[in-house]
Amino acid sequence: MIRAILTDIEGTTSSLSFVKDVLFPYARRRLADFVRARRNAPEVRELLDEVRRIAGRDLSLDEVIARLEAWSDRDEKAPPLKALQGMIWEAGYRRGDFQGHVYADAAAKLREWKEKGLDLYVFSSGSVPAQKLLFGHTPYGDLTPLFSGYFDTRTGPKREAESYCRIAARIGRPPAEILFLSDVPEELDAAREAGMETVQLVRDGELDDGARHHQVRRFDEIAV
Numbered sequence: 496m497i498r499a500i501l502t503d504i505e506g507t508t509s510s511l512s513f514v515k516d517v518l519f520p521y522a523r524r525r526l527a528d529f530v531r532a533r534r535n536a537p538e539v540r541e542l543l544d545e546v547r548r549i550a551g552r553d554l555s556l557d558e559v560i561a562r563l564e565a566w567s568d569r570d571e572k573a574p575p576l577k578a579l580q581g582m583i584w585e586a587g588y589r590r591g592d593f594q595g596h597v598y599a600d601a602a603a604k605l606r607e608w609k610e611k612g613l614d615l616y617v618f619s620s621g622s623v624p625a626q627k628l629l630f631g632h633t634p635y636g637d638l639t640p641l642f643s644g645y646f647d648t649r650t651g652p653k654r655e656a657e658s659y660c661r662i663a664a665r666i667g668r669p670p671a672e673i674l675f676l677s678d679v680p681e682e683l684d685a686a687r688e689a690g691m692e693t694v695q696l697v698r699d700g701e702l703d704d705g706a707r708h709h710q711v712r713r714f715d716e717i718a719v
C-alpha cells in the first residue's frame with residue numbers, strides 16, 4: 496500500500512517551459528556577476544572550490560565562471576551549479592520577478608493526498624533551497640507545509656537506483672510503500688529497480704500504449 500509520494504518537479508509538478516525559459520535564463524544572465532560579487536562569501540567560496548575539485552585542477556575565477564556557464568548552457572545537473580542557480584533565483588522570487596509554476600491539478604492533488612495522510616517528498620535536480628523557493632512562491636500560496644522532505648542530487652543521481660534506496664532509507668519506509676512520479680522514463684526505471692512504484696507524467700505529447708511505466712497526463716488521473 497502506498498504511504499508516501501516522491502515527486503520530480505520539472506515536467507511533473509511544473510512545466511518544462513517555466514524551468515527552461517524562465518528560471519534557467521534568469522540565473523544564466525546573472526551567474527558571472529553573482530559569482531564575482533559573492534566569491535568571498537563562505538557558502539559561495541565552497542561551491543567554487545567544488546567546481547575546481549570536479550575539474551580536477553586549480554582554475555582561475557574566470558575559468559570557474561566559464562565552466563559554470565558551459566554547464567548551464569548544456570543543462571548539466573552539476574551540484575555546485577544547481578546550488579548557485581538557487582541562490583540567484585532567491586532574489587527573483589523575493590522581488591516578484593516570477594512565481595513558482597505548479598500545475599493546478601498537481602497543487603490540488605498534493606493537498607488532497609496530504610489531507611488523506613500520505614507523506615509527500617520532492618526529488619529534483621534543482622537544489623533543495625531552490626525546491627523550497629519554487630513551492631514557497633506559487634500562485635496557490637506557500638505549498639511547502641505539504642512536504643515532509645526534499646532531496647536533490649547531493650543524495651545521488653536521479654537515474655541510479657541507489658539514490659532511491661537512500662531516499663527510502665531517509666524517509667524510513669520500504670520502497671514498495673513509495674510512489675515516484677516523473678516525466679523521465681530513465682528516472683522511473685531507477686526508482687522501480689529500487690523497489691518503488693512508478694507513474695510517468697506526460698504533460699505534452701502522445702501517450703504510448705507500450706510505455707514501461709503507467710502514463711497519465713495529470714495528477715488527478717493518479718489512483719493511490
Ligand SMILES: CSCCC(=O)C(=O)COP(=O)(O)O
Binds near residue numbers: 514625
Ligand atoms: C527546483 S526548480 C529547478 C529545477 C531544476 O533546476 C532542474 O534542473 C530540473 O530538474 P528536475 O529534476 O526537477 O527535472
Ligand SMILES: [Mg+2]
Binds near residue numbers: 505507677678
Ligand atoms: Mg523532470
